[in-house]
Amino acid sequence: MTIKFMKRNVTLIIGAVIVAMLVLMLTISFFYLPHDVNEMVITDRFSPPSSTYLMGTDNFGRDVLSRIMKGSQTAFMVGAVSILFAMSIGVILGSIAGYVGGWLDELIMRMVDVLMAFPTILLALVFIAVFGVSTTNTLIAIGLRAIPTFARITRGGFMQYKEFEFVKAARSLGSSPMRIMFLHILPNTMSPIIIASSLGFATAILSEAGLSYLGLGIQPPHPSWGSMLREAQSYMTRAPWYTYAPGIMITMSVLGFNLLGDGIRDLRDPRRQK
Amino acid sequence: MLYFARRFISLIVTLVVVSMIVFVLFQIIPGDPALTILGMDADEAQLAALRAQLGTDQPLINRYADWGRGILKGDAGQSLRFSMPVTSLIKSRLPVTLLLSIMALVMAVAIAIPLGVIAARSHGKWSDYVISIVTQLGMAIPSFWMGIILILIFGVRLQWFRAGGYVPWSDSPIDSIKSLFLPAVAIAIPVIATIVRYLRTTVIEQLKLDYVRTAYSKGLSKKNIVYRHVLKNSLIPVITVMGMIIASVLGGSLVIEQVFALPGIGRLLVSSISYRDFYLVQGMVMYIAVAIIMINFLVDVIYKFLDPRIKLR
Numbered sequence: 055m056t057i058k059f060m061k062r063n064v065t066l067i068i069g070a071v072i073v074a075m076l077v078l079m080l081t082i083s084f085f086y087l088p089h090d091v092n093e094m095v096i097t098d099r100f101s102p103p104s105s106t107y108l109m110g111t112d113n114f115g116r117d118v119l120s121r122i123m124k125g126s127q128t129a130f131m132v133g134a135v136s137i138l139f140a141m142s143i144g145v146i147l148g149s150i151a152g153y154v155g156g157w158l159d160e161l162i163m164r165m166v167d168v169l170m171a172f173p174t175i176l177l178a179l180v181f182i183a184v185f186g187v188s189t190t191n192t193l194i195a196i197g198l199r200a201i202p203t204f205a206r207i208t209r210g211g212f213m214q215y216k217e218f219e220f221v222k223a224a225r226s227l228g229s230s231p232m233r234i235m236f237l238h239i240l241p242n243t244m245s246p247i248i249i250a251s252s253l254g255f256a257t258a259i260l261s262e263a264g265l266s267y268l269g270l271g272i273q274p275p276h277p278s279w280g281s282m283l284r285e286a287q288s289y290m291t292r293a294p295w296y297t298y299a300p301g302i303m304i305t306m307s308v309l310g311f312n313l314l315g316d317g318i319r320d321l322r323d324p325r326r327q328k
Numbered sequence: 329m330l331y332f333a334r335r336f337i338s339l340i341v342t343l344v345v346v347s348m349i350v351f352v353l354f355q356i357i358p359g360d361p362a363l364t365i366l367g368m369d370a371d372e373a374q375l376a377a378l379r380a381q382l383g384t385d386q387p388l389i390n391r392y393a394d395w396g397r398g399i400l401k402g403d404a405g406q407s408l409r410f411s412m413p414v415t416s417l418i419k420s421r422l423p424v425t426l427l428l429s430i431m432a433l434v435m436a437v438a439i440a441i442p443l444g445v446i447a448a449r450s451h452g453k454w455s456d457y458v459i460s461i462v463t464q465l466g467m468a469i470p471s472f473w474m475g476i477i478l479i480l481i482f483g484v485r486l487q488w489f490r491a492g493g494y495v496p497w498s499d500s501p502i503d504s505i506k507s508l509f510l511p512a513v514a515i516a517i518p519v520i521a522t523i524v525r526y527l528r529t530t531v532i533e534q535l536k537l538d539y540v541r542t543a544y545s546k547g548l549s550k551k552n553i554v555y556r557h558v559l560k561n562s563l564i565p566v567i568t569v570m571g572m573i574i575a576s577v578l579g580g581s582l583v584i585e586q587v588f589a590l591p592g593i594g595r596l597l598v599s600s601i602s603y604r605d606f607y608l609v610q611g612m613v614m615y616i617a618v619a620i621i622m623i624n625f626l627v628d629v630i631y632k633f634l635d636p637r638i639k640l641r
Contacts, residue, residue: 064457168342171571171624173579176616183601183609184353260470264583267472268598280470287476287587294480301473309468 066317072310089117136197144204152212211243252315404611414611424592432515444527466521475587515580
């Protein structure tokens with residue numbers, strides 16, 4: 055990696071470093087946690103950060119650092135599952151809209167436009183209100199709002215590529231529409247989809263934290279950064295340090311994946327570079 | 329004119345489709361409202377009477393028609409928890425959310441426009457990097473955490489503002505605005521970051537165009553060009569995302585009301601979901617959806633008026 059490359063892609067590098075650190079923390083959390091996440095030491099309630107409890111303890115005397123680490127599993131799980139869900143549905147809808155066109159395209163894109171007008175948190179709240187509070191519903195509720203982005207990107211790619219020579223060639227060779235769509239066109243639209251996944255991952259983490267903060271996302275005793283903030287707020291005058299760690303973790307995750315997404319985009323499209 | 333007619337028809341269709349979705353969604357909820365109200369040991373005759381009164385014994389189409397007519401007339405049924413009409417509950421909570429959203433929006437636009445121009449003018453310099461890092465941070469910090477931090481600093485430590493709660497406008501307009509100031513800041517920050525990033529890109533693109541070179545050769549100052557010519561053209565694309573921005577302000581206030589214990593729509597919605605007060609949730613969701621769809625419609629129409637280069641089809 056040359057100095058020149060690094061200077062040109064600051065965004066990408068900072069993003070990649072932050073994400074790498076988060077992944078490291080996630081990996082460690084599977085093998086080692088300083089304390090049990092649900093172990094309550096009542097005598098140690100609200101201990102400020104110390105050598106025993108690096109980030110202090112919460113209102114039940116549970117180790118904040120361990121819960122933060124375990125919480126990264128929740129955040130990554132929500133990000134990955136909801137984005138995979140949104141991607142699979144969005145890509146299928148977008149491919150159909152872009153390749154087939156006509157009234158089907160009109161119908162799908164109108165639906166996508168309407169869905170896009172609503173804030174993520176509102177759609178998620180509606181979904182949770184109807185189907186109830188559960189981890190699965192949190193994942194679907196957050197994934198739902200990410201569908202439009204993937205559908206739009208895929209449709210754009212399909213509209214662009216379907217008139218290309220290689221597609222016409224494949225068609226004249228008698229390839230089925232399915233084969234053309236998924237083996238010839240889709241691989242070409244992969245890079246914007248990867249960028250959108252990274253940005254969507256950030257949004258998903260933010261939305262999960264918001265829902266859990268409202269008490270309608272991941273339920274206790276399962277550690278989630280959002281629900282930790284909810285608890286921390288009740289005791290913020292007594293233990294202000296408890297509000298810092300979860301907030302910083304959410305911010306860093308969102309920042310990392312946003313920068314990574316933007317960085318990849320700059321890399322793919324030199325015109326956008328500074 | 330044809331454009332407006334088409335856009336209007338699509339508005340009506342969207343409203344009908346969204347209302348159908350909202351209606352059908354809330355039919356999926358398991359459970360019988362009559363049973364919820366009367367309790368498990370109510371006898372069958374009482375239940376049937378209440379079902380007839382609530383209209384839940386009617387076929388789906390009839391119920392949708394009744395409900396839709398009610399929504400149009402401002403009657404969205406009774407709240408199960410408060411035993412009050414849904415619309416009067418919404419009306420009593422609306423001023424808080426409305427004032428909060430307007431404050432956040434005004435704050436965001438007033439700060440973001442000059443900042444966006446500054447960012448664009450310093451394109452490639454160190455201050456551009458600083459602004460770009462700050463805006464990335466602004467988008468990444470969750471607004472509810474920002475709210476908590478603001479309470480800690482300005483409410484608890486410095487005691488400049490109340491740490492939460494709301495003073496009604498009728499009691500004292502100044503205290504009312506003061507009680508909404510910190511929440512408005514918390515909502516505005518990510519919105520400012522979004523607008524700055526957007527505006528920065530469009531101003532940079534505009535600065536490369538021919539008319540800017542013409543203006544320079546006429547001897548106009550850079551400041552004059554940027555603020556009197558470029559800014560006007562750069563704001564047009566920003567208006568297209570205005571609908572999205574207003575929606576995100578509304579979404580932000582749904583969460584922030586919780587942080588600052590403000591008696592607005594957002595807190596009512598969240599607590600109604602927890603209490604499973606479905607008529608209230610359904611009514612609120614429908615009216616919020618109508619508001620968002622109408623705002624997007626208005627933004628589209630205003631946009632077409634503002635930019636004569638866009639062909640009206």
